[in-house]
Amino acid sequence: MNKKITSSQSTSSQPISSQAISKAFNRKTYVALTVGLSVLLLSGCVTVPDAIRGTTATPQMDLVAVQSAPQIYVHQEARFGGRVISVTNDKNTTRLEIATQPLDSAARPLLAYPSVGRLYAYYNGFLDPVNYKNQLVTVVGPITGSENGMIGQASYRFVTVNINSLKRWREVKEVVSPPQPIGPWGWGGPYDPRWGRGFGPTWGGWYDNTPARVETFVTE
Secondary structure, eight states, X not given: OOOOOOGGGOOSOOOOOHHHHHHHHHHHHHHHHHHHHXXXXXXXXXXXXXXXXXSSSSOBOOHHXXXXXXXXXXXXXXXXXXXXEEEEEOSSOEEEEEXXXXXXXXXXXXXXXXXXXXXXXXXXXXXXXXXXXXXXXXXXXXXXXXXXXXXXXXXXXXXXXXXXXXEEEEEEEEEEOOOOOEETTEETOOOOXXXXXXXXXXXXXXXXXXXXXXXXXXXX
């Protein structure tokens, strides 16, 4: 006698209910939004490191203005940063030639911007050229005036600064993938062989098959 198989005993797969999909979507959306909010909060808390905070809340950072009339700014505390072009060691001091760049809210040089000018920054002591040449730095100290120098065969008037504090930065390269639309299975949705990897429809839109790119970040 054949035994009747009830629906609860059937081994065939059942379709996913809309309620289950909705719950999965809401859960993944919550996680993604939480992560995104955390990143925004962390980026909003970026501050200038204590080592280069200086003694004033508004240090001079406009090198172009200082270049136009350096005598007006003598003794004013400044904060400048950029890439060290050369290191010159004298008996008791070290001179850094810096190609300055604009600074972000954490006083890090902004790599996407061109140099706004050169300066000579003098440090009372020895700095090894191996550790500083071609490195990114931020210096804080009083403006002392200007002096003549050379860039290649061209004469150049360098703003001069005495270094009270100095910060050397690291450049880190990271692979950044393009953001993907979010679906009930997370970012990008499940792999569907009909569309191939990296392209196809999702609940939030279409996959982005743009190649990942390498970006350089400035960090401590």
